[in-house]
Amino acid sequence: MSISEVFPNPTAKEVIFQIRFPNLFYMENKIGDLQLKIMKEFPHSALLFRRQIVFADIGPEAKLEDISSDSDRETGKKIWQFKSDKNFKLNVLNDSLDITSEYHKTYNLEGGDKFRDIIKFVLDHFFAVTSIPIINRIGLRYIDECPIPSKDDSTFRTYYNSIFPLDRFNLANANEMDFKTVTKKDKYYLRYIESLRKIGDEYKLILDFDGFAENISSEDCLTVTDDLHTIILEEYERTIKEPVYEYMRQRRDG
Numbered sequence: 179m180s181i182s183e184v185f186p187n188p189t190a191k192e193v194i195f196q197i198r199f200p201n202l203f204y205m206e207n208k209i210g211d212l213q214l215k216i217m218k219e220f221p222h223s224a225l226l227f228r229r230q231i232v233f234a235d236i237g238p239e240a241k242l243e244d245i246s247s248d249s250d251r252e253t254g255k256k257i258w259q260f261k262s263d264k265n266f267k268l269n270v271l272n273d274s275l276d277i278t279s280e281y282h283k284t285y286n287l288e289g290g291d292k293f294r295d296i297i298k299f300v301l302d303h304f305f306a307v308t309s310i311p312i313i314n315r316i317g318l319r320y321i322d323e324c325p326i327p328s329k330d331d332s333t334f335r336t337y338y339n340s341i342f343p344l345d346r347f348n349l350a351n352a353n354e355m356d357f358k359t360v361t362k363k364d365k366y367y368l369r370y371i372e373s374l375r376k377i378g379d380e381y382k383l384i385l386d387f388d389g390f391a392e393n394i395s396s397e398d399c400l401t402v403t404d405d406l407h408t409i410i411l412e413e414y415e416r417t418i419k420e421p422v423y424e425y426m427r428q429r430r431d432g
Contacts, residue, residue, distance in 0.1 A: 184290040185426035189322040196276040215303040220260035318406040322385040
C-alpha cells in the first residue's frame with residue numbers, strides 16, 4: 179500500500195536533512211543575515227564549537243610544557259545552531275547545513291506540519307544569502323523505532339518483511355541482529371540498515387534509511403530531496419506490514 183495518511187503515532191523518531199558544499203570562508207559574515215530571515219521559525223540561537231582531539235606519541239622523554247598549545251593549530255569547527263519552539267533545529271557550518279526534527283509526522287502530506295516546508299523555508303533563505311551554485315551532497319535520513327510485540331519468528335514475520343536470516347538464526351535467541359547495505363537507486367544512493375535492539379525493557383526493530391545524491395545544482399536541491407523521500411518511502415513500505423500500520427494509527431495515550 180502507498181502511505182496517504184498522517185499517523186498519530188509514527189515509527190519515525192528522527193528525520194535529518196543535510197547538504198554539504200565547498201568550504202565557504204565568508205560564512206561567518208553571512209550568518210547574521212540568515213538569522214534574521216529564519217528567526218520566525220528558529221527564534222533561539224547559539225554558537226557551538228566542535229573540537230577534534232588529536233592523539234600523538236611524543237615519547238617518554240617529553241615534558242608536558244613542551245606540548246604546543248597554540249590555539250591557531252587546534253582543529254575545530256564553529257556551529258551556528260538555531261532552534262525552533264517545536265522539537266527541531268538547524269545547524270550551519272562553513273561546509274554543511276543540517277535540519278534535525280523529532281517533531282514532524284509527515285514529509286509532504288496534508289493534515290500535519292510538513293518537514294518539506296521547513297526544508298524549503300531554510301534553503302530559500304540560505305541560497306539567497308550565500309548564492310551557492312553547487313551542492314556536493316544532499317542527504318535525507320529517517321530513523322524508525324518499530325514495535326516487536328513478541329520476540330518470536332512467527333510474530334516478527336507477521337509485522338515485517340525483514341532481511342534477517344530467521345531460517346538460520348532464531349529471533350528468540352538473538353540479543354542483537356544487524357543488516358546493512360549501500361545500494362544505487364538510478365542516479366541516487368540508499369544506505370539501508372535493519373537492527374534488532376533492546377531499548378529499556380523492550381526489543382525494537384530499528385530501521386535506518388539514508389538516501390543521498392552527489393554534485394547537485396542548488397536550484398535542483400528540493401526536487402532531489404523529493405526523489406530521495408520517494409525512494410525511502412518505497413523501501414519503508416516494502417519492509418512493514420499491516421500490523422505496523424495499525425500500531426501507527428493508535429494514539430500514544432492509548
